[in-house]
Amino acid sequence: MRDEDLTRLLTLAAEEVRPSHPAAAGWERARRVRRARRVAGATATAVVLLTGGAVLALRPADPPAPTTAATAAATPVPNAPVQQPPEQLTYPASPLNRLGDPVTASLSNRPVRQALALYQPVDPQTRAEGRIRVLGDDGLVRELDVVTPARTRDASGNEASALKSGSLSADGRLAAFAQTDEVIVVDLTTAQVRRYPLNGYLEHVLWAGDRLFVGDNDTAYELDRRTGAARTMPLSPWEMVVPDPAGRTDTLLTLGGLRDGLALSRWTQSADRTDRGNRPLDFRALPAGNRVNEFYGRAWQRGDQIAQAGWISTGGKDGLEGVAVLNATTGVVTRLLDLGRDRWKGCCQVLGWEGDAVLLRQDPDGLLRWRPATGEVTGVARGLYGEISLAAG
Structure with missing residues (x-):
């Protein structure tokens, strides 16, 4: 041949x-x-x-887990509407570098002043879940020993980890876990646990400043942690955007839909009603053939920008994993991070903001930091597999 x-x-x-x-x-x-x-x-x-040529060694049937983002981009391009990670990631010093460190204390013995992250390791082979860990601002990793949340489940019996991306409050002081017929809130600064009865197969938790939202498959509740009372909100718990903790929380956003029906909705609350305004997403700021087809995971707002992961199209190629940044007022999508196709499905959920950077997971390897304004993508923590929640709203 x-x-x-x-x-x-x-x-x-x-x-x-x-x-x-x-x-x-x-x-x-x-x-x-x-x-x-x-x-x-x-x-x-x-x-x-x-034909007598050189002998070639066959590659293994199952490729090893990637240790870096495998794309072709070599250098960041400032203000580029569509960006890619470099072939080799660097890992600048960061307090979050220690997220995968071994446990050295228990929360009951050493409560935190502020938690930077929660992490629940999961064995990628057996799917066995470890105990939830708390990374404090002192760099120590503690075991959450004061409570063991059960896995969440829906009405059909589908189960998932109790630790969600929205579990940790933006100030790093409180952790919330949805459970069937109740919500658990842990004060990480005192190791005190409080349980709030609330009917339903609850799966979602989300902090909006000091407000706590909890949801089941199709209903969102706002919980008053002082009285334990809850009121129903006419929003999808799957599509709620985590608001900027430094901004107003009386207006809530949702982001969702499919392909041509993707829309940003604004929910304005008054004493006796909640009004909704819809704005279709606008992709005209991107080159032709570049768009979001479907979002997944949680969306996070910082200032006038919202970041969320999804399946995207770039250059006419569909089915790519990526992250979009859009204007929270106009719905214009201004940036796409193209993470390619050869990854674990749903690999790259956004976990929040750190200044002007988006923090996102990269299954099965760890965390990434992306600066949309400059195109810079760097590593944050290696070798993490499991559920993560950051105080990075």
């Missing part, structure tokens, strides 16, 4: 196919592409051996 034939075989095996349903098909396509590449690699090896 000639070199030209071998090149054509490999190209055909890895050819992109555009799906009509990117959110569902992107992950399946990545699996097919990897399989096709392995088949092509095996064929090429056999040809070389038969």
Whole structure:
């Protein structure tokens, strides 16, 4: 077989196919592409051996977990509307670097002054969950030993970790865990636990300043932690945007929808009513062929910007993982971070803001920091797998 034939075989095996349903098909396509590449690699090896060429070693069937973001961008491009991480990440010094450190104390013996993060490790092979850990601003990792939240479940019996991205308050003093028929709130500065009865298969928690929102599959509640009373809010608990802790919290935002129906909704509250205004997302600030197809995870606001992860299209390619930044007033999407296709499905949830930077997870490896204004992407913490909540609203 000639070199030209071998090149054509490999190209055909890895050819992109555009799906009509990117959110569902992107992950399946990545699996097919990897399989096709392995088949092509095996064929090429056999040809070389038969013709007396050099012996090539076959790659393992399951690729190792990536340790860096695998994209082609080499240097940041300031103000570029579509950006990519570098091939090799750097890890500048940060208090969050210690998120994966071993536990050295218990919360009951050493409450924190302020928590920087909560982390629940999960074994990627067995899915066994460890105890929730608390990273304090003193750099010590503590075990949350004063309570063991049960896994959340919905009416159909689907279960998930009790630690959610919105569990930790922005000031790092309180942690909330949704449970079936109750909400648990832990004061991390005193290690005191309080339980609030609230009917429902509760799954979501979200802090808006000092306000706590809790939700089940389709209903959001605002809990008065002083009295324990709760009122129903006419918002989707899946789509609520975590507001800027330094901004107003009397107006709440939701962000959701599918493809051409993506919209930013503003909910303005008064004494006796909640008014809603919808604004379709506007992608005209991006080059043609670049857009968000579907959001996932929690959206986070900082000033006039909102960041959320989703499945995106760039340059006509669908089913990519990415993060979008949009204007909280106009709904104009101003930046996309293209994280590629060959990743774990739903890999890259946004976990909050740190100044002008977006913090996001990168399963199965750790945390990333992205500065949309400059295009800089750096690593934050390596080797993390599990659930994380940051005091980074």
